[in-house]
Amino acid sequence: MKIGFIGLGNMAKAMIGGMLSKEIVRKEDIIGSAKTEHTLDQVNQMYGIMTTSDNQLVAKEADILFLAIKPQFFGEVLPEIRGVLRKEALIVSIAAGKTIADIEGLLSADIKLVRCMPNTPALVGEGCTGACRNGHVSDEEMEVCMKLLRSFGVAEEVPERLINAVAGVSGCSPAYVFQFLEALADGAVLAGMPRKQAYTFAAQAVLGSAKLMLETGKHPGELKDMVTSPAGTTIEGVRVLEEKGFRGAVIDAVKASVEKSENM
Ligand SMILES: NC(=O)C1=CN([C@@H]2O[C@H](COP(=O)(O)OP(=O)(O)OC[C@H]3O[C@@H](n4cnc5c(N)ncnc54)[C@H](O)[C@@H]3O)[C@@H](O)[C@H]2O)C=CC1
Numbered sequence: 001m002k003i004g005f006i007g008l009g010n011m012a013k014a015m016i017g018g019m020l021s022k023e024i025v026r027k028e029d030i031i032g033s034a035k036t037e038h039t040l041d042q043v044n045q046m047y048g049i050m051t052t053s054d055n056q057l058v059a060k061e062a063d064i065l066f067l068a069i070k071p072q073f074f075g076e077v078l079p080e081i082r083g084v085l086r087k088e089a090l091i092v093s094i095a096a097g098k099t100i101a102d103i104e105g106l107l108s109a110d111i112k113l114v115r116c117m118p119n120t121p122a123l124v125g126e127g128c129t130g131a132c133r134n135g136h137v138s139d140e141e142m143e144v145c146m147k148l149l150r151s152f153g154v155a156e157e158v159p160e161r162l163i164n165a166v167a168g169v170s171g172c173s174p175a176y177v178f179q180f181l182e183a184l185a186d187g188a189v190l191a192g193m194p195r196k197q198a199y200t201f202a203a204q205a206v207l208g209s210a211k212l213m214l215e216t217g218k219h220p221g222e223l224k225d226m227v228t229s230p231a232g233t234t235i236e237g238v239r240v241l242e243e244k245g246f247r248g249a250v251i252d253a254v255k256a257s258v259e260k261s262e263n264m
């Protein structure tokens with residue numbers, strides 16, 4: 001099975017890195033195209049996959065073709081590959097904001113199409129992907145696609161109406177988490193900790209908290225209460241975050257991302 005990537009940017013590299021590390025596909029089975037020589041050389045050297053500037057070659061070869069370009073370039077790139085796609089190929093778009101109807105409109109209503117929303121932790125096998133499909137993708141074909149998406153993390157099928165919510169909660173949120181991590185570490189630096197150590201402690205605290213929630217299945221409020229001793233140190237910090245509108249700000253950030261996806 002040949003896997004094609006049109007676009008070899010941050011998200012494609014994370015997915016390819018994740019797929020190869022799980023040995024779900026071999027590097028010989030991946031071919032990718034991008035715009036600049038620099039990217040083509042870089043990705044070829046990083047992963048040993050075949051790279052080319054020829055989008056049509058990738059589209060012709062791929063059994064599963066990932067559209068990993070920015071949504072703004074769909075109008076330019078999709079008409080370029082429309083004529084060479086194989087009828088049985090599965091097209092998988094990872095673009096924010098581009099609906100199944102948009103993509104069918106640019107390619108053909110007859111294509112087998114999956115629209116998904118991954119995230120960059122795919123690079124370390126901890127991605128999170130929501131995926132939906134059009135009516136031409138059979139259960140068996142979807143399972144093959146989901147297996148590929150699961151090679152770099154959690155992947156679940158969702159109705160298309162929830163794809164923008166997936167973008168908000170997991171596609172975009174690594175950026176919010178990194179903002180939080182940077183700030184958390186700054187707080188530790190303010191208290192005298194060396195910066196490198198502060199990043200390790202901040203990241204491990206977030207990793208451990210996420211794992212604790214996933215593995216215990218406990219409500220986040222209950223887990224918060226387990227940290228928060230009466231008249232203790234944590235409640236002081238919790239009070240400040242509530243005063244500053246931390247939770248409202250996070251909800252608004254997700255809402256803004258969802259709305260941007262809707263209006264792209
Ligand atoms: N970065 C992220 O965290 C996530 C990105 N996405 C989606 O992934 C897609 C790609 O995003 P990024 O990887 O962040 O962008 P990027 O800017 O890092 O990569 C885009 C790639 O497309 C290539 N490209 C540009 N024009 C091209 C053309 N005409 N033909 C072939 N290749 C061309 C560029 O050379 C580059 O390799 C977007 O549609 C985005 O919505 C989805 C989920 C998360």
Ligand SMILES: O=C(O)[C@@H]1CCC=N1
Pocket residue numbers: 096167171172
């Ligand atoms: O910012 C973006 O548009 C992309 C899509 C989801 C995450 N990054």
